[in-house]
Amino acid sequence: MLASKGMRYLALISILFLMGCPSGPMEEVVESNNTSDAFKEEDDLSGINPDEVVVDEVEIQEIEADLDNTEWVNKQDLEFKEDGMVYQKGVDILFSGGIKSLYGNGELQERYLVLNGIKHGPYEKYFENGNLNRKCAYKEGKLHGKFKKWYDSGKHASEGQYLDGQEVGIFTWWYENGFRSQQGGFNLAKEHGVWMYYSEVGRVLEKIVFFGGEELEIEDGY
Structure with missing residues (x-):
């Protein structure tokens, strides 16, 4: 088996680093094609064929x-109070509207929308x-809808999507x-389906098939 514990640890660290995301008129739209129920840890995986494990396609429309x-x-x-809600300053009234913050040089740092004190709508950070x-x-x-992250150089770092705060589909x-x-x-x-891990020059380091967060099969790189 190719991947060492160190390699798997580095892969996990990169996932945690690249996936993080802090939290006009708005229109709520309904998602479709819901994924199947999450699998329980006690489920018996012995009879599952790794070649038949697939990831459900999910279409999610965001708050526009x-x-x-x-x-x-x-x-x-x-x-910003300890309860995590945003209030108008000096009064006990929940804030609704657009929030922005700037860097010391005047450049935009982040902007996002809040409805009744909580994030609701698009979020951008710079x-x-x-x-x-x-x-x-x-x-x-x-988090709900598409998620994208970039390096400070402008190069793409990661992308995926969320459904009511949970990762779904391909990342x-x-x-x-x-x-x-x-x-x-x-x-x-929960990790589900085929996961591929690559070196910085494109070589396959490891292939793992997951089923509801549990490893079904691990293959060496090639």
């Missing part, structure tokens, strides 16, 4: 909004050099040199 025509309030002019860092969306405070990560680092699927936040 026109950020360019939104009226923005500076983050420092609002109150590097200090002006390049986009993360782009995602929230629904009632949970892909890239090295900064443009080569894919790993790709795999999720079924309600």
Whole structure:
């Protein structure tokens, strides 16, 4: 078996690093093609054929909004309380609207929408050099819809999608040199289907087939 515990640990660290995402008129739309139920840890996997494990296709529509025509309030002019909610400053009233923050050099750091004190709608975060860092969306405070992340150089770092705060469908990560680092699927936040791990020059390091978060099969790289 090719992958060492160290290699698997590095792969896990890269997933945790690349997937993180902080939290106009808005229109809520309904998702379709829901994934199947998550699998329980006690399920018997002995009779499952790894070649038949596939990731459900999921189509998710996000909370839509026109950020360019939104009226923005500076983050420092609002109150962020311990309950995680955003309030109007000086009064016990939940805030609804657009929030933005700036770097010391005046460049935009982040902007997002809030409804009744919680993130609801598109979210954008930028590097200090002006390049986009993360782009995602929230629904009632949970990640919901497409998620994309970039390196500060502008190169693509990762992409995937969320359904009510849980990873679903195919996620892909890239090295900064443009080569894919790993790709795999999720079924309600559990690894599911084929996961491929690559070196920085594109060589396959390992292939793992998951079923509901459990490893079914591991193949050496080639």
